[in-house]
Amino acid sequence: MDTTGTDDTAAFASYQSAFSEPPGYLNFASFGPPSSRVADRxxxxxxxxxxxxxxxxxxxxxxxxxxxxxxxxxxxxxxxxxxxxxxxxxxxxxxxxxxxxxxxxxxxxxxxxxxxxxxxxxxxxxxxxxxxxxxxxxxxxxxxxxxxxxxxxxxxxxxxxxxxxxxxxxxxxxxxxxxxxxxxxxxxxxxxxxxxxxxxxxxxxxxxxxxxxxxxxxxxxxxxxxxxxxxxxxxxxxxxxxxxxxxxxxxxxxxxxxxxxxxxxxxxxxxxxxxxxxxxxxxVGVAAIEGLVSTHAQALITQLDDAGVPVLSPRDRAERAGIVVAGVRGRAEEAHAALAAAGITATRHGDSRIRLSVHATTRSEALGEAAGVLAGFV
Structure with a gap:
């Protein structure tokens, strides 16, 4: 969907306004906070x-x-x-x-x-x-x-x-x-x-x-x-x-x-x-949602790269969805706690992996914040 058109832009604005998860929520692969429309229903x-x-x-x-x-x-x-x-x-x-x-x-x-x-x-x-x-x-x-x-x-x-x-x-x-x-x-x-x-x-x-x-x-x-x-x-x-x-x-x-x-x-x-x-x-269409998810995932990978944090997910857009995994060998528990303290919600897998997952409503500033926290645990 081309969101540059007036109708499409309005539809997507309406879609995004229906959600109110915290800015640091990067855990959609675990649980996706429902919209106000779902709550109203x-x-x-x-x-x-x-x-x-x-x-x-x-x-x-x-x-x-x-x-x-x-x-x-x-x-x-x-x-x-x-x-x-x-x-x-x-x-x-x-x-x-x-x-x-x-x-x-x-x-x-x-x-x-x-x-x-x-x-x-x-x-x-x-x-x-x-x-x-x-x-x-x-x-x-x-x-x-x-x-x-x-x-x-x-x-x-x-x-x-x-x-x-x-x-x-x-x-x-x-x-x-x-x-x-x-x-x-x-x-x-x-x-x-x-x-x-x-x-x-x-x-x-x-x-x-x-x-x-x-x-x-x-x-x-x-x-x-x-x-x-x-x-x-x-x-x-x-x-x-x-x-x-x-x-x-x-x-x-x-x-x-x-x-x-x-x-x-x-x-x-x-x-x-x-x-x-x-x-x-x-x-709004799944294609439009996928487009934003892919853009956010790529931006997160770039932020992690710039911070020197290993990325354990596929880099090819065609081979990945909304999940980006960061490698923090032996320090995942500490890193997970530090992310939480910074207001960032993610999932810890074992002692070496942090799973971050983005959606169409993800705030771009959260990506750099997450990468900055994880940089201290490489």
């Missing part, structure tokens, strides 16, 4: 529930369709192949238990939420897990290709690596695994700030609480026709079946689309917050 839904009018339930339940519709528009998946679940982790569990056999390739450095579902399904005698590389190994198409076997049925990968900010080449991975294996994508570190083509994914799952800035308690899940055909609805509840409100004591058939992965009714407060956050993103 939550207040409205609580007011509706509190007054419990005759149409309150219908009003509250309508938030789920709002969220699904927005997630469908933003991902490009048809509405009937878009559902909601409680979190990214829960969605991954549902997918993992849906595979009855075969081997699933997962990066050894993935966030644990992309390990445990596959470990548990293997323990249950269903699909097995095979780890690629070690922590820090990038899930490139070449790394995936070297690990493929005749019994490989799926690859599960993060669209953006939580540890380094590396942006996976989903199209490249799709090409090397072929059309018959499933590509499962954990999108939580990318969705909302990466203007990606999600079509290569057979399954895309993204929670609302990070870059989407929609708070906890809900995640979008989108599926290809192949995924719907191949994944058994093992972890499906009463809301994921046909005629859910016909209480006849019989087992009902799963719904035909992604709705079959519903377990129970979700909180209308969570779905309403998600819908509001997604629609706010749509008001």
């Amino acid at each position: 939550l207040a409205d839904l609580l007011h509706t529930a509190g007054h419990a009018s005759s149409d309150a339930m219908a009003h509250l339940q309508g938030e789920e369709l709002r969220a699904r519709s927005a997630f469908s528009r933003l991902t490009g998946f048809p509405l009937d192949r878009v559902g909601l679940t409680g979190s990214t982790s829960l969605g991954l569990f549902q997918v993992a238990f849906g595979l009855a056999r075969g081997t699933v390739l997962v990066g050894a450095g993935e966030f644990p939420s992309n390990h445990y579902p596959w470990l548990r399904t293997a323990e249950a005698g269903r699909a097995r897990i095979a780890l690629i590389g070690e922590p820090g190994t990038q899930m490139t198409p070449d790394a995936v290709a070297r690990s493929l076997g005749d019994d490989t049925v799926a690859v599960s990968v993060s669209a953006v690596d939580f540890r380094t900010g590396y942006r996976a080449d989903l199209a490249g991975i799709r090409e090397v695994i072929g059309p018959d294996r499933l590509l499962v994508v954990d999108g939580i570190q990318a969705f909302g700030v990466v203007d990606a083509a999600w079509a290569p994914a057979d399954v895309l799952i993204s929670g609302a609480q990070k870059w989407v800035r929609g708070a906890w308690g809900v995640a979008g899940i989108a599926m290809s026709e192949q995924a719907l055909a191949r994944l058994e609805p093992v972890l499906t509840g009463w809301t994921g079946v046909a005629d859910a409100y016909r209480y006849d004591g019989e087992e009902h058939a799963p719904l035909p689309g992604a709705g079959r992965f519903s377990i129970s009714n979700l909180s209308p407060y969570a779905t309403g917050a998600f819908a509001e956050a997604l629609e706010l993103m749509e008001s």
Whole structure:
């Protein structure tokens, strides 16, 4: 989106004015502070529930369709192949238990939420897990290709690596695994700030609480026709079946689309917050958000370079998103405390890494301040 036009400039000004995180907040990869619009929507839904009018339930339940519709528009998946679940982790569990056999390739450095579902399904005698590389190994198409076997049925990968900010080449991975294996994508570190083509994914799952800035308690899940055909609805509840409100004591058939992965009714407060956050993103476009995030990340890398602080994230704009990791060997605890004392919120990983993450609303002055603090710990 070209923000130089009058309408676009006004839309982006409205978008930015909806947020009020502290100037030193550089921790969006951990939690994205919601907008005033999300807060207002939550207040409205609580007011509706509190007054419990005759149409309150219908009003509250309508938030789920709002969220699904927005997630469908933003991902490009048809509405009937878009559902909601409680979190990214829960969605991954549902997918993992849906595979009855075969081997699933997962990066050894993935966030644990992309390990445990596959470990548990293997323990249950269903699909097995095979780890690629070690922590820090990038899930490139070449790394995936070297690990493929005749019994490989799926690859599960993060669209953006939580540890380094590396942006996976989903199209490249799709090409090397072929059309018959499933590509499962954990999108939580990318969705909302990466203007990606999600079509290569057979399954895309993204929670609302990070870059989407929609708070906890809900995640979008989108599926290809192949995924719907191949994944058994093992972890499906009463809301994921046909005629859910016909209480006849019989087992009902799963719904035909992604709705079959519903377990129970979700909180209308969570779905309403998600819908509001997604629609706010749509008001300016993900491409515009990505452009600012990329600019801020590059500026942060430059500031760290000027301060002599090692950068452990990819430098190529095409290979990174909003995460920039600084190396402070053996001094991360001290550095993290010093950043906090300076009003800068970041994440410490181990004893040698500080993860900084920027958004479209990040104040540029915070980047130099963070680099200045970290310079004392190199």
